[in-house]
Structure formats: structure tokens, C-alpha cells
Amino acid sequence: xxxxxxxxxxxxxxxxxxxxxxxxxxxxxxxxxxxxxxxxxxxxxxxxxxxxxxxxxxxxxxxxxxxxxxxxxxxxxxxxxxxxxxxxxxxxxxxxxxxxxxxxxxxxxxxxxxxxxxxxxxxxxxxxxxxxxxxxxxxxxxxxxxxxxxxxxxxxxxxxxxxxxxxxxxxxxxxxxxxxxxxxxxxxxxxxxxxxxxxxxxxxxxxxxxxxxxxxxxxxxxxxxxxxxxxxxxxxxxxxxxxxxxxxxxxxxxxxxxxxxxxxxxxxxxxxxxxxxxxxxxxxxxxxxxxxxxxxxxxxxxxxx
Amino acid sequence: xxxxxxxxxxxxxxxxxxxxxxxxxxxxxxxxxxxxxxxxxxxxxxxxxxxxxxxxxxxxxxxxxxxxxxxxxxxxxxxxxxxxxxxxxxxxxxxxxxxxxxxxxxxxxxxxxxxxxxxxxxxxxxxxxxxxxxxxxxxxxxxxxxxxxxxxxxxxxxxxxxxxxxxxxxxxxxxxxxxxxxxxxxxxxxxxxxxxxxxxxxxxxxxxxxxxxxxxxxxxxxxxxxxxxxxxxxxxxxxxxxxxxxxxxxxxxxxxxxxxxxxxxxxxxxxxxxxxxxxxxxxxxxxxxxxxxxxxxxxxxxxxxxxxxxxxxxxxxxxxx
Numbered sequence: 001x002x003x004x005x006x007x008x009x010x011x012x013x014x015x016x017x018x019x020x021x022x023x024x025x026x027x028x029x030x031x032x033x034x035x036x037x038x039x040x041x042x043x044x045x046x047x048x049x050x051x052x053x054x055x056x057x058x059x060x061x062x063x064x065x066x067x068x069x070x071x072x073x074x075x076x077x078x079x080x081x082x083x084x085x086x087x088x089x090x091x092x093x094x095x096x097x098x099x100x101x102x103x104x105x106x107x108x109x110x111x112x113x114x115x116x117x118x119x120x121x122x123x124x125x126x127x128x129x130x131x132x133x134x135x136x137x138x139x140x141x142x143x144x145x146x147x148x149x150x151x152x153x154x155x156x157x158x159x160x161x162x163x164x165x166x167x168x169x170x171x172x173x174x175x176x177x178x179x180x181x182x183x184x185x186x187x188x189x190x191x192x193x194x195x196x197x198x199x200x201x202x203x204x205x206x207x208x209x210x211x212x213x214x215x216x217x218x219x220x221x222x223x224x225x226x227x228x229x230x231x232x233x234x235x236x237x238x239x240x241x242x243x244x245x246x247x248x249x250x251x252x253x254x255x256x257x258x259x260x261x262x263x264x265x266x267x268x269x270x271x272x273x274x275x276x277x278x279x280x281x282x283x284x285x286x287x288x289x290x291x292x293x294x295x296x297x298x299x300x301x302x303x304x305x
Numbered sequence: 306x307x308x309x310x311x312x313x314x315x316x317x318x319x320x321x322x323x324x325x326x327x328x329x330x331x332x333x334x335x336x337x338x339x340x341x342x343x344x345x346x347x348x349x350x351x352x353x354x355x356x357x358x359x360x361x362x363x364x365x366x367x368x369x370x371x372x373x374x375x376x377x378x379x380x381x382x383x384x385x386x387x388x389x390x391x392x393x394x395x396x397x398x399x400x401x402x403x404x405x406x407x408x409x410x411x412x413x414x415x416x417x418x419x420x421x422x423x424x425x426x427x428x429x430x431x432x433x434x435x436x437x438x439x440x441x442x443x444x445x446x447x448x449x450x451x452x453x454x455x456x457x458x459x460x461x462x463x464x465x466x467x468x469x470x471x472x473x474x475x476x477x478x479x480x481x482x483x484x485x486x487x488x489x490x491x492x493x494x495x496x497x498x499x500x501x502x503x504x505x506x507x508x509x510x511x512x513x514x515x516x517x518x519x520x521x522x523x524x525x526x527x528x529x530x531x532x533x534x535x536x537x538x539x540x541x542x543x544x545x546x547x548x549x550x551x552x553x554x555x556x557x558x559x560x561x562x563x564x565x566x567x568x569x570x571x572x573x574x575x576x577x578x579x580x581x582x583x584x585x586x587x588x589x590x591x592x593x594x595x596x597x598x599x600x601x602x603x604x605x606x607x608x609x610x611x612x613x614x615x616x617x618x619x620x621x622x623x624x625x626x
Contacts, residue, residue: 142317143324145557148605150564154582155598158589159332231447238449242568243586257452262572265459266470273459277452284447 028220031297038293041286048283052102059095078271087260087272096251097275103252104234104283107167111233114172116226119179120218126180127187128210138184145177153236157245164247171236179225186218220298227291231284238280253280310617318610325602330375333595334368384596388588394596397581404473405577408496408570409562413555415501416508416562420551423512427547428539430517439513442506450503451568457495458572468495471574496573504562508554515550519543549620556612560605 011019032038078093086092126137153174160166190196196213204212240246241254253276264272378385384394419442426435445453462470474488519525520543528538563578570579578597585593 139320143321146321146560146602146606146609147325148560148564148601150561150567151582151598151601154567154586155332155594158586158591158594235449239451239564239568242449242451243571243583245586254449257449257455262455262458265455266463268459268463270459273452273455277449277456280449280452281444281447285443288443288447 028297032293035293035296037289041289041293044282045286045290048101048279048286049105051098052105055098055102059098077269087264093256093271093275096256097253097279099251100253100256100276101279101283103164103247103250104237104254104280107164107171107237107252108230108234108283108287110168111171111175111237112226112229114168115176115229115233116179116222118172119176120183120222122176122180123183124187124210124214124218127184128191128206128214134184137180141177141180144174145181149174150236150239153240154243154245157240162245162247164250167237167240167246170240171233175229175232175236179222179229182221182225183218186221187214190214190217224291224295224298227287227294230287231291234280234284234287253277307617311614314610314613314617317613318606321606322603325599325606326376326379327372329595329599329602330372331368333591334371379599384599385592387593388590389585389593394592397593398578398596398600401576401578401581403577404575405563405566405570405579408493408500408575408577409559409566411493411497412500412504413559413562415497416504416558417555419505419508420512422505423509423551424516424539424544424547426509427513427516427520428543430513430520435513438509442509445502445506446510448503449568450499450565451572453503454496454499454569454572457499461495468492471572473576492575496569496575499569500562500565503565504558507558507561508551511554512547512551516543516547519547522546549616552612552616552619556605556609559608560601563601563605 087096122137122141126134126141153170156170156174157166160170191214196209199209199213237246237252238254238257241252242258244258246252246255246258256276257273260269260272375385382395384398386392387394387397422438426432426438429435458470462468469492471492473492474485525538525542528542529535533541566577566579567582568579569575570577571583574580578601582594582597584590585597
């Protein structure tokens with residue numbers, strides 16, 4: 001890297017900073033690209049995201065509302081007309097799976113943003129302020145860490161109104177503790193670095209130190225953690241919907257599995273319960289593979305693994 | 306020192322339990338101050354009748370009075386009355402406890418085979434064994450456990466007919482002794498293997514990375530320098546040191562397996578805590594849910610306490626902290 005050559009001394013600190021970030025991003029991408037599995041996972045994920053985006057353009061939600069499917073054959077195995085067959089109300093399984101991808105991905109992303117947001121805020125505050133703030137926040141984190149997460153989510157989802165917002169909130173509020181711990185331990189180690197001391201000696205305020213020195217240093221780790229958190233969110237949404245706690249007005253993969261239930265399994269209607277599950281496995285697997293690859297790229301200690 | 310450590314952990318666990326009790330009480334009350342109103346809305350009941358029901362479920366008086374009443378009840382082992390069938394929640398949970406302990410216990414033991422796999426994979430990382438085990442673990446991790454349950458039910462029970470589709474034992478079975486036991490085992494094979502497969506991957510991955518962490522330690526080099534065989538180095542020096550993170554994981558996973566059992570039990574009609582939770586959701590039967598949540602939390606808190614104390618025994622370095 002010849003930063004000095006590309007950027008003469010009169011460059012502003014801002015442009016140098018950005019050049020440095022660009023360089024390290026390019027470096028990370030270069031290393032990520034060498035991981036074949038990660039690239040494949042990336043392609044799979046892109047396909048699902050595309051599918052979710054295109055759903056409203058290739059079909060109408062009304063196409064599989066029970067009112068409009070009266071003439072369709074029920075529990076029909078896959079054929080030319082119905083690529084994945086139909087369910088007990090004659091609704092096309094292919095369309096349901098297509099639309100289900102939207103909800104599963106949306107909840108996955110939205111809940112992850114909330115989960116990471118809470119975790120980062122708590123972790124940063126605890127690690128940076130230390131003292132009683134740290135003690136109190138870590139006590140609360142420990143509580144949430146120990147309380148079994150799915151039963152807690154179930155209780156919350158039962159009490160609150162059934163909606164996508166509820167699902168997102170419930171997942172976000174119950175699953176942040178491990179992020180908080182991770183961020184806190186990172187902050188604790190970065191806080192003691194020399195350059196933070198130097199900034200402090202030069203009179204930098206707390207906000208400046210957090211924003212300029214600590215946050216940029218924890219960001220890569222947060223990014224990898226985010227990718228690994230999406231599977232948790234998607235799997236939780238699936239389970240909650242399967243238990244009948246999802247949004248009744250939306251089709252999600254978990255919701256499809258709930259509506260076909262063990263009746264489909266016992267009747268041997270494999271086209272009703274296999275596709276949504278395979279969708280979940282592929283998306284979750286893709287995120288896990290990408291997350292682990294990112295972790296390996298961004299955390300040099302893991303590189304040799 | 307040692308007693309101090311145990312007491313500190315014990316106090317921590319008690320504080321978590323207290324948090325759960327307070328949380329459990331206010332959560333159900335604040336969001337829905339008087340569930341009786343919403344439960345019986347639209348039914349033609351006189352005000353007196355409604356008042357009577359309100360009293361029966363301990364919903365009269367101020368929030369504080371209700372809370373004190375709730376805690377007093379808990380101390381007497383009373384979890385209140387279920388909305389369904391008017392049965393005490395404690396009785397209903399008591400009946401469901403044994404099947405779940407059997408199922409969760411068996412699948413946890415099976416899933417722990419992943420630890421051995423993980424140690425081996427980590428010891429020979431990059432080998433074919435390692436990459437196969439790691440990929441398989443990631444795939445099982447990606448599967449919702451209840452979906453795997455559906456697939457197993459479809460293949461092994463419906464299609465092949467090797468195992469019963471659900472329940473704890475054959476209905477109307479009069480078998481006793483060994484035959485009855487065999488019947489129960491036959492019924493448990495599918496749900497237990499589903500839960501075990503769903504969690505074996507996590508054990509494997511954690512055991513593997515903890516082993517890799519250990520591989521860098523100097524004492525392994527020293528052991529080799531002493532002329533120990535590779536196998537012995539692994540068994541005597543690497544594995545005992547790689548054991549620590551696995552202990553904490555086991556406690557956390559215990560909670561997850563409990564959670565996973567909710568959907569899996571409902572698929573296999575296994576009459577345990579999980580199915581009771583699933584049934585309590587249809588209604589919803591709030592006192593039942595409250596009791597179940599408290600019980601599951603208490604079980605997981607206890608498991609964590611045991612793991613913490615065990616950790617102190619395995620790694621004396623944490624005692625001082």
C-alpha cells in the first residue's frame with residue numbers, strides 16, 4: 001500500500017481517512033473473494049433478495065387469497081400449472097413461498113438492526129463509562145442472557161398484538177445480550193490503546209473519542225456479528241410464526257408451515273412443507289457462511305483457521 | 306475463597322430469578338391489566354360473575370397487593386389456576402415435567418457427542434473429517450428444529466412406518482415393565498433424534514474452535530518435546546483445556562433445547578412442557594403460560610449456576626475474579 005504516494009501531504013485528514021477506509025475495504029473484499037463458498041452463499045442470498053423484491057411484480061397477493069382460488073384443485077401435487085402444487089384451499093404453494101421470502105427476509109433484517117442497535121448501545125456505554133454504569137448494564141445483560149430466549153419471545157409475542165412490528169420488536173428486545181458483551185469487551189481493549197490516550201491528552205471529549213476512535217474500530221466486528229445475527233432472527237421469526245404468533249395478514253415461511261401443519265406431513269403432501277423449509281435452510285446457511293467468512297477476513301486472529 | 310465464589314454465583318442466580326418473578330408478574334399485568342375482561346368479552350355474564358372470576362384469579366386489589374399475593378402464592382408452590390378446566394397450574398405442569406425431562410435429557414446427552422466430534426475436527430483442522438463435520442454442523446444449525454421434525458415424521462413415521470407418529474406410548478397399551486419401557490423408547494426415537502441433530506452442530510462448532518484456541522499453547526509443544534505420542538498429547542493436555550467454553554455452552558444450550566422442545570413436542574404430540582406451552586398459546590391461557598415461563602426460566606438459571614460452579618472447579622483461575 002503506497003498511501004503516501006497517492007495522497008500528497010496537503011490532503012485533508014478527511015480524505016486521507018476515507019482513502020484508508022477504501023483501501024482496507026478493497027483488501028477485505030479481495031480476501032473475501034478468494035473464499036469460494038462465501039461467494040456462492042452471496043449469490044444464493046442475492047437470488048432470494050431479488051425474488052423477494054420481484055414478488056409484487058410477477059404476481060398479485062390476491063392470487064392466493066382463499067376467495068379467489070375456489071376453482072383450483074386442492075392438495076394438488078406439482079405440475080406445469082402449479083410449480084409447487086397447491087394447499088388444502090387450492091392456493092398455489094409457489095406463490096406463497098415467493099411471498100414468504102419477503103416477510104422472512106424483512107423480519108430478519110429489521111430485527112437484526114434493532115438487536116445490533118440495542119447491543120451496540122449497551123456495549124459501548126458499559127465499556128466506555130465503566131464504573132456503576134457498566135455494573136448495572138452488565139447485570140441486566142446477564143439477566144437477559146440467562147432467561148431462555150425463545151420462551152421469553154413467546155410470552156412477549158402472546159401478550160402483544162399480532163403484527164410484523166411486534167415480531168421484529170420481540171426478536172430485537174430478547175436477543176441483544178451477546179452483541180452487548182462482544183462490543184463491551186472490544187471497547188475495553190480499545191479504550192486502553194495509546195492513540196485513545198493521546199486523543200484524551202489533546203483534550204478530546206468523550207463523544208469525540210467514542211465516535212472517532214472506538215466506534216470505527218468496533219465496526220468491522222459489528223458487521224460480522226450482524227451477518228451472524230440475521231440467521232437467529234429468521235429462525236426465531238419462523239418458530240414464532242409456526243407457533244401461531246406471527247402476523248395473520250402476512251405470508252411467511254414459518255406461517256406456511258403452521259398452516260399446512262402435521263396434516264400435510266401425515267397425508268404425504270411433501271410439496272406443502274418441504275419448499276418453505278428448504279428456503280429457510282438456504283437463506284440461513286448463506287448468512288452463516290458469509291458471516292464466518294467475514295469474521296475470518298476482518299479478524300486477523302481467525303485467519304489461520 | 307472457594308465458598309465466596311459459590312456464594313457470589315448463588316446470589317447472582319437468585320437476583321436473576323427475582324428479576325424473572327417481577328418481570329413475569331408485571332409483564333402479564335401491565336400489558337393486559339384485566340385479562341378476565343378481554344377473555345370473556347361478548348359472553349353474557351353478569352357483573353357479579355365477572356367479579357367472582359376476577360377474585361378467583363387474584364386480579365382484584367391494587368397492583369402492589371396483587372404482586373405481594375403472587376409472591377406469597379409462589380412461596381407456597383402455588384402457581385394459580387389455569388384458565389382451562391380450572392385446574393391448578395402447578396398440577397398441570399407437574400404432569401408434563403417428566404416426559405420433557407426425559408426427552409430433553411436424552412437429546413442433550415446425544416447432542417453432546419458433538420463435543421467429541423468437535424475436538425477431533427479441531428485437532429485435525431483442515432482435514433477432510435474437519436470440513437465434512439463443519440459443513441454438516443452448519444446445515445443442521447440452519448434447520449428450524451420443528452421443520453426437521455416434520456420431515457422425520459413424514460419419512461420415518463408416515464411413509465416408512467418405522468416409528469409411531471406421536472405420543473408417549475401406544476394408546477390403550479396394557480404393557481407393563483420392560484415392554485412398556487420399550488414402547489416409550491420407540492415413541493421417543495424421533496423427537497429425541499430431531500432435537501439432538503438440531504443441537505449437535507453447535508456443540509461441535511464450539512468444541513472445535515475451543516480446541517483450535519488450545520492448539521497454540523506452549524504446553525502442547527512441551528508435551529511433544531517430552532516424547533508423548535500425538536494421541537496422548539490430545540487426550541491428556543489439549544482436551545482438558547479445551548473443555549472450558551464447552552461447559553458454559555452446555556448451560557446456555559440447555560435453555561435453547563427447552564425452547565426447541567416447544568415446537569418439536571407439539572409436532573410429535575409429546576405430552577411435556579413444550580406441548581403444554583403450545584396448547585397454552587391457543588387461548589391464550591395466561592396463568593399457565595406465566596407458570597411455564599417461570600419454570601423454564603428457573604430450570605435454565607439452575608443449569609447456568611451449576612455450569613458456573615463447575616467452571617470454577619475446572620478452571621481455578623476464575624475463582625479470584
